[in-house]
Amino acid sequence: MRMIRVNDRLSVGPQPALSEILLLPDQEFAGVINVRPDLEEPAQPGNEAEREAADRARISYKFIPVTMPTITEGDVRSFQAAMADVGGAVFAHCKTGTRALSLYALGEALDGRMSPVEITALGQKLGVDLSAASRWLEGHRRTRPAVKGFFDPRTWSVQYVVSDPSTRKCAIIDPVLDFDEKSGATRTCNADAMLDYIAGKRLSVEWILDSHPHADHFSAAQYLKEKTGAPTAIGARVVDVQRLWQGIYNRPELHIDGSQWDRLFSDGDTFKVGSIEARVMFSPGHTLASITYVIGDAAFVHDTIFMPDSGTARADFPGGDARTLWRSIQAILALPDETRLFTGHDYQPGGREPKWESTVGTQKRINAHLADMTEEGFAAMRQARDRMLPMPKLILHALQVNIRAGRLPEPEANGKRYLKFPLNALGEAVW
Numbered sequence: 001m002r003m004i005r006v007n008d009r010l011s012v013g014p015q016p017a018l019s020e021i022l023l024l025p026d027q028e029f030a031g032v033i034n035v036r037p038d039l040e041e042p043a044q045p046g047n048e049a050e051r052e053a054a055d056r057a058r059i060s061y062k063f064i065p066v067t068m069p070t071i072t073e074g075d076v077r078s079f080q081a082a083m084a085d086v087g088g089a090v091f092a093h094c095k096t097g098t099r100a101l102s103l104y105a106l107g108e109a110l111d112g113r114m115s116p117v118e119i120t121a122l123g124q125k126l127g128v129d130l131s132a133a134s135r136w137l138e139g140h141r142r143t144r145p146a147v148k149g150f151f152d153p154r155t156w157s158v159q160y161v162v163s164d165p166s167t168r169k170c171a172i173i174d175p176v177l178d179f180d181e182k183s184g185a186t187r188t189c190n191a192d193a194m195l196d197y198i199a200g201k202r203l204s205v206e207w208i209l210d211s212h213p214h215a216d217h218f219s220a221a222q223y224l225k226e227k228t229g230a231p232t233a234i235g236a237r238v239v240d241v242q243r244l245w246q247g248i249y250n251r252p253e254l255h256i257d258g259s260q261w262d263r264l265f266s267d268g269d270t271f272k273v274g275s276i277e278a279r280v281m282f283s284p285g286h287t288l289a290s291i292t293y294v295i296g297d298a299a300f301v302h303d304t305i306f307m308p309d310s311g312t313a314r315a316d317f318p319g320g321d322a323r324t325l326w327r328s329i330q331a332i333l334a335l336p337d338e339t340r341l342f343t344g345h346d347y348q349p350g351g352r353e354p355k356w357e358s359t360v361g362t363q364k365r366i367n368a369h370l371a372d373m374t375e376e377g378f379a380a381m382r383q384a385r386d387r388m389l390p391m392p393k394l395i396l397h398a399l400q401v402n403i404r405a406g407r408l409p410e411p412e413a414n415g416k417r418y419l420k421f422p423l424n425a426l427g428e429a430v431w
């Protein structure tokens with residue numbers, strides 16, 4: 001098997017045969033990283049076959065499918081994390097080895113250990129054309145804002161710290177408050193990880209933003225407000241969601257005017273993260289109140305559009321509507337093709353590493369639910385698919401917290417807090 005030794009930890013090369021993967025332990029490799037999407041060529045083994053071969057060889061296997069034009073910082077970070085997880089020598093491959101080496105070089109550059117000139121020199125030394133990686137890096141350095149995603153594997157959620165490099169101001173988007181439904185315990189691990197990152201980067205928080213009242217995790221907005229003093233915000237149509245769930249929970253005392261947040265955004269409203277212009281797009285369909293935050297060249301779409309291999313969000317929650325979701329998605333896809341899209345969940349199809357960044361252009365070309373689709377077809381697909389989906393396990397736990405901006409119920413006379421759990425509130429269940 002032909003391979004290029006980059007350093008003691010990494011070698012890269014072209015597509016290996018399955019028999020060659022079985023021999024990697026004999027060459028003292030502890031893992032293989034496949035960065036090649038399935039079906040690039042008819043004869044390639046593919047993800048599942050490579051995973052099985054790696055399992056037989058008793059070495060680690062990671063799948064991070066990328067193409068050079070669509071590589072994101074999230075892909076680069078996933079490659080770094082995969083190398084760290086292996087804990088030994090790694091063989092990374094694509095069709096020729098160029099993408100694998102590019103992911104490594106870009107990680108070194110993003111972390112300040114390699115300059116663009118050194119990327120070119122590395123490619124020349126190893127006989128690999130890294131000019132596309134150099135162009136990616138130059139374009140990346142011109143993009144604003146800086147985006148750091150935090151993936152929560154318990155809820156498949158992605159939270160964001162979005163910052164302006166020039167002013168070090170930042171916004172937190174869709175933070176998760178940890179909750180264990182089996183024990184009723186809450187923790188702040190996710191939120192504290194973001195606060196640690198913010199402190200380490202010497203950022204100051206200007207906004208704590210929710211895209212909608214979440215059904216699959218508790219919001220940490222209130223906790224973070226107490227820690228940072230930053231204002232909270234959500235879409236103005238949250239009042240409709242409050243009114244709806246006020247009835248479901250039978251909570252006549254609940255304020256349904258959105259006063260639990262410091263600001264309610266309407267469609268077209270503008271604000272800033274540091275010096276970066278931001279605006280709000282009303283994006284209903286998944287919920288009545290869903291909004292998209294467009295901050296510089298980045299749009300935070302949360303539960304509207306997923307990664308292209310996962311499609312789109314469901315539209316069967318109370319107040320949801322498939323046709324409304326389609327129209328919201330079309331408005332997002334009308335943004336410039338190079339707009340970066342950041343989704344709020346990733347369910348890791350095929351067992352790949354978590355991903356959350358794409359572009360408008362990529363979504364239009366290859367999203368499983370959108371490419372070559374009509375409104376009629378989308379609505380039929382979405383409704384049929386949603387009928388087969390069980391409700392999120394935390395929906396009845398989470399909404400009573402999230403329609404109050406992440407505030408937990410007030411303690412009762414014994415000092416304990418209690419959640420209210422209505423029975424048979426959401427129609428017929430998918431068991």
